[in-house]
């Protein structure tokens with residue numbers, strides 16, 4: 114299969130190129146960047162030295178292919194969507210532009226009116242653990258946001274299993290590394306501000322809340338979901354710590370029994386169950402460069418609170434890995450094709 118990576122000069126584009134370089138059935142034949150047209154891809158993705166000879170082209174120069182992975186900045190995809198859809202029968206979009214079903218959510222959460230609201234229902238969500246059947250039949254796939262992906266994967270099994278008290282709020286606290294903000298420098302990415310950071314980025318109102326609510330409410334009864342995002346000293350990685358209240362005061366082993374069948378068949382969900390030692394909770398460093406989401410939970414013995422933790426690589430399961438997993442499902446490749454990397458340890 115010949116693939117285009119549109120918006121290939123950014124961090125998500127670079128990770129798509131890195132992972133697809135090892136894919137047995139997908140070859141990237143064109144990569145676009147307006148800013149860098151004519152320049153070698155390795156000029157901004159030096160990790161790909163000797164792995165690609167491609168040069169960036171402009172979006173207007175792209176020729177039809179079998180699949181497009183689009184990694185443009187959010188807000189940039191929707192205005193040019195007709196040209197993107199004309200490039201290939203299958204389009205996998207990593208931006209936020211086609212994630213939300215309700216057009217009113219765009220002004221509410223993103224601050225802009227959606228220019229093509231009639232196309233929103235034509236996109237299927239690309240998170241395999243929740244939307245595998247839609248992905249298999251969908252030609253237009255919209256990949257989840259990185260913070261939303263970690264939060265949804267943390268909470269979905271518990272909501273699906275009916276373990277959560279819907280009269281109580283769920284509070285999710287996400288710690289994020291700097292690459293989640295993309296490759297363009299901003300005041301908050303300036304080294305003196307970012308180095309050593311424990312910076313409260315979005316205590317309320319983070320836009321991925323809309324996606325989280327959209328997906329979780331489709332799974333079962335959920336009350337209020339409150340998301341807070343804090344920037345920490347890391348380049349890659351997201352750690353979500355979510356607090357939910359159990360409907361019944363179940364013992365830990367009973368929760369495991371309910372959960373096991375929901376997660377056991379998932380190739381990229383790993384339950385972390387270790388009673389002792391340094392690695393008894395999910396750690397984003399252990400999934401760096403992979404498509405894994407590590408999940409764990411702790412039962413508060415003094416209340417019905419359950420603390421769930423999830424760790425992903427924002428550029429892996431939170432972006433490029435999720436996109437390739439969805440493309441594999443749609444294109445009929447093994448779901449794990451090109452995504453079989455193991456993490457690094459120590460890192």
Ligand SMILES: NC(=O)c1ccc[n+]([C@@H]2O[C@H](COP(=O)([O-])OP(=O)(O)OC[C@H]3O[C@@H](n4cnc5c(N)ncnc54)[C@H](OP(=O)(O)O)[C@@H]3O)[C@@H](O)[C@H]2O)c1
Nearest residue numbers: 120122123124125146147148185186187208293295296432
């Ligand atoms: N970073 C993450 O962890 C992550 C996770 C999940 C999803 N995503 C989504 O993936 C997409 C790409 O994210 P990223 O982190 O790779 O961002 P990035 O590093 O800032 O890259 C953005 C890409 O968009 C292109 N672009 C096109 N028009 C642009 C414009 N008017 N202004 C600025 N850039 C423009 C840039 O290409 P040029 O070379 O032509 O400027 C570049 O290739 C975003 O929609 C983001 O929401 C990112």
